[in-house]
Amino acid sequence: MSGKDMYYNKAKQEGYRARSAYKLKQLDEAAGLLGDGRTVVDLGAAPGGWLQVAAERVGSRGTVVGVDRQRIDDLDEPVATVRYVRGDITEDSTKDQIRETVADATGEDPTERPVDAVVSDMAPNMSGDYDLDHARSVYLARQAFEVATDLLDTGGDLAVKVFDGRDLADLQEDIEAEFEYVRQVRPDASRDASSELYLVAKNYLTAPVREGDRMDVEIVDVGDEGDGIAKVEEFTLFVAGAEEGDELTVEVTDVKPRYAFAEPVE
Structure with a gap:
């Protein structure tokens, strides 16, 4: 050309x-x-x-x-x-x-x-x-x-x-x-x-957590899908298999901009 x-x-x-x-x-x-x-x-x-x-x-x-x-x-x-x-x-x-x-x-x-x-x-x-x-x-x-x-x-x-x-x-x-x-x-x-x-x-991601982080949390509510809900500096953390009132150690498995997922650590 x-x-x-x-x-x-x-x-x-x-x-x-x-x-x-x-x-x-x-x-x-x-x-x-x-x-x-x-x-x-x-x-x-x-x-x-x-x-x-x-x-x-x-x-x-x-x-x-x-x-x-x-x-x-x-x-x-x-x-x-x-x-x-x-x-x-x-x-x-x-x-x-x-x-x-x-x-x-x-x-x-x-x-x-x-x-x-x-x-x-x-x-x-x-x-x-x-x-x-x-x-x-x-x-x-x-x-x-x-x-x-x-x-x-x-x-x-x-x-x-x-x-x-x-x-x-x-x-x-x-x-x-x-x-x-x-x-x-x-x-x-x-x-x-x-x-x-x-x-x-x-x-x-402005979340206070990252994938792989471990922390102690208290489950303060349960979400529509049945996951427990914990709060980390007002940030929502969904914890599989947890129930309201549970206090447990979890590991973050996936982080989204406005929430994250975690699994209990045995």
Whole structure:
């Protein structure tokens, strides 16, 4: 195509600022990141292709905050509420500004967690040394992960770009500890020769327990399915086979955003 691939030409025809817009479309279709009315933070947002897609998909009740070191030109008549933060995501002052901008745009208290999704297409300046570029991409992904754990509401989502390589498994394991599950997605819109992939993490866990934890609990009620109910810092723990009034040691077997399951320990 005269040096221009299909997605480049499609972006020009459909009015998107970058071919990468189709990566976010495909990530959303695969993982459901951008539902109507959601609040989304877009890291590495310039020139604005992901912002365009996010604004379209969250709609008039939604909010999108774009963050980049470069200036982002305002979107033309976006459907959603759109705000911009210019700064370096590795600096604490930028992270503070993101929090304040989200709060201002949504009307929420800055100490609350109003964000439903953090998406990041950040990539390092390429050096030509693959190991170095991979390591730098992992560093940027960890910065996005840090923003996500600071802002995401319970059950929120994260999608972050990273280059494949030796540090990927450790990064994915760390993210998995904070979400219900994580998977790797390679959008069709990524270039064939690219080593990039996206870690898509679903359902952020703000629970005070994690799978494998053991603790002593008191069963304070029984649920509709017959499981005993215990409370850990007001978080609901369903305990199989337990009855109201039981005091027992349990092991957490599965954690969801708003409740968890446990089994009695013999």
